[in-house]
Amino acid sequence: MRPQENIIASDSIAYDFGTSSVYYTNAAGEPIELDDTFLVILKKDKGDGKWKIYREVSSVIVE
Numbered sequence: 001m002r003p004q005e006n007i008i009a010s011d012s013i014a015y016d017f018g019t020s021s022v023y024y025t026n027a028a029g030e031p032i033e034l035d036d037t038f039l040v041i042l043k044k045d046k047g048d049g050k051w052k053i054y055r056e057v058s059s060v061i062v063e
Contacts, residue, residue: 001038014051016040022060036060 003018022034038058042051 012044012046013054014042014044016042020058034060 001016001018001020003016005017006014007017008014017037017039019035019037022036024032024034026032036058038056040053041055043054044050045052
C-alpha cells in the first residue's frame, strides 16, 4: 500500500487514501500485477487509544 493522503478528520476518525498493487498468476502461468486505489477509514479505539481499521474500500480497473 502506498498512501498518498492521510487525514485526521476528528479526534476519533481518520482516513488514508492511496494506491496499491495486487498480484496473481493467470491460467498461462504468467504473473499479473493489478494497480488499484484504496480508501481506509480508521477509528481511534476508546480503550487503548490506538487507530484501528474500521472500513476499507478498493477499486481495480481490469482492461
